[in-house]
Amino acid sequence: MVLERMFARVSAGMRRLADTRAEKVAFTRLFRNRHVSKQEIIRTAAARTSEVAAGRHVLIIEDSSEINYEAKASRKRGLGRVGNGKDIGLFVHPALAVDAVDGSVLGLAGATIWRREAKKADDYQALPIEDKESYKWIGTAKAACQALTDTPQMTVVGDREADIYEVFARLPDERTHVLIRAVRDRALGTRGERLFSAIAKTPEAGRIAFELQARPGRPARTVELAVRFAAVNLRQPRLGADSRDPHELTLNAVEVREIDPPSAKDAVIWRLLTTHCVNTLASAIAVVEMYRSRWIVEQLFRTVKSQAIDLEESLIADGDALERLAAAALVVATRVMQLVHGRGSPGQAFQAARLFDPTEITVLEALIAKLEGKTQKQKNPHPMHTLAWAAWGIARLGGWNGYEKERPPGPITFTHGLRRFNAIVDGFVLATKE
Structure with missing residues (x-):
């Protein structure tokens, strides 16, 4: 009943959801109930998603966002620190299932929700990936893929934060591909060569044009981009290298670089790494189109926050309860996205x-x-x-x-x-x- 009410009223505020005081008390108690788990809320949503994802090629789009409660700090307890290291709040990392062919939002396939309660260790970079917060990119994607039992092909899509060697080494399998935007100019198998220069000197294969979505401080505009692609052999980084992972990985790189950008600072340059086969201009463009679908998860976060559900305005005080509420808000925001798309x-x-x-x-x-x-x-x-x-x-x-x-x-x-x-x-x- 609570999820249906949250969707109907597009809100996480108990006062907006409840028609009577008895309902308000009941809804609040539900999220405070330690027998109600955020994992079960997410698993239930993923099971529904699995039904409609059967037989499709599904994009598993991941990203992270902070839920900031600093404005209500005096009325909160049991929360951690968010991005700036000072404000209190929690983090959400959903895995959104999207049809790779028509872009329809199929549902929530998984999510990780946590509070950052400790500072990074001095030897953080040397730690195994399982002991790092960045394991969310692997753990969430694996749980999502396991939930979609009858989906024959999945592509895990991530932005630059997901440019992690272990993601490429551990996620791909017979029905799972990865597609990640590169941020690290990685060493290649060829002695002394680097990823960015290697792809930049590849001959232009053709061009693509599309409408670039608006963002704060950046209006929407039509962009024309040069397309390049090549197979690359990534060397395993020395720092934090795990003996379980291969010393070298063969992936396909696709670069799109804007022609005549408004300024050098605003130029669109995407370097995408994928396990998908890329041997023609058409297959390179298909990879770019899949990556462009990542914008949907940004819409999801805006829906969770001030544009719709307004999760950060919740008056619930307890950290555990707020994590459960965040799980419910992700489910509801996904339903709104299903309408939008x-x-x-x-x-x-x-x-x-x-x-x-x-x-x-x-x-x-x-x-x-x-x-x-x-x-x-x-x-x-x-x-x-x-x-x-x-x-x-x-x-x-x-x-x-x-x-x-x-x-x-x-x-x-x-x-x-x-x-x-x-x-x-x-x-x-x-x-x-x-």
């Missing part, structure tokens, strides 16, 4: 019942009929009762005008729409109650 043709492959109950679907039928205009362009273009059909209605309630040529609705629009929809459903239930 189910708004087009990919959403036609799923039923609205995936996210909405029968009463809500009845209300959607009536609302969509009312929201549709007289012209064909103003009508819901999707098959009735599909996820895309429902997403159209929720987006319209959130302020989107319904025209395909307009900017697609994002997490904020869907958050507004879901909250308005929840109020309408509550009114419908009250009006039809005997």
Whole structure:
């Protein structure tokens, strides 16, 4: 019931979720209950994801984010330190399952949630990976892949923080590939050669253009990039080298470098390392397109935080309870992402019942009929009762005008729409109650 209420109201605040004092007490006690584990919340979500991931090529997109509670420090207990080493909070590291072909969000496949309670050891770099916080990239991905039992092919996607030798050495298997953006100019098998210079001097294979997503301080823009690719042999780093890992790994490197960037500082240069076969321009572009899907997890974090669920505003005090709440918030934010990325043709492959109950679907039928205009362009273009059909209605309630040529609705629009929809459903239930 709590997860459904969190999704309907897109909130982690007990006061917003509860209709009565009794409900508020019950919801708070649930997250304080030591018999409720964050692992079980995540495993349950992953089991649901496994059902829809069967038979697909699935991207397992990982990333980390801090949940900062410093503004409420006087009312919190049992938390650790976050990125700046001073503020209190916790960390979340989800593994999001995304269809590699159509980009639909399948669900949460795994997550690691923790509090940083100790400083790095002086010999941190020499420690085995299992004793480092960075093991999250391996442990979370392995748990996610194990949960997706009937998925024939998975690609673990990570940003620069995941450029770890052990990730390349330990994650790939007969159904698992890796795709990581390189940050380290690694030594190659060839004496004296380095990764970045080796790929840079490879002949240009062709070009690619796409819309680069906006970020704070950087507006969206269309970029044209030169594409290069080559097979590379990475040497195992000497510091912290583990005898269980091979001394050398053969991977494929793909570099995309922006042509005529607005400035040298803003130039797009991605160096991607993957176990996928890359021997043509088309296969190199396919790798770039898979990496571009990583943007979805950034949307997920914004949804968890101030743009929607606002996890950092929770009044729950205890660290253990806040970890359980964070697990629930990741599940709920993933559902919002399923709406956001189910708004087009990919959403036609799923039923609205995936996210909405029968009463809500009845209300959607009536609302969509009312929201549709007289012209064909103003009508819901999707098959009735599909996820895309429902997403159209929720987006319209959130302020989107319904025209395909307009900017697609994002997490904020869907958050507004879901909250308005929840109020309408509550009114419908009250009006039809005997």
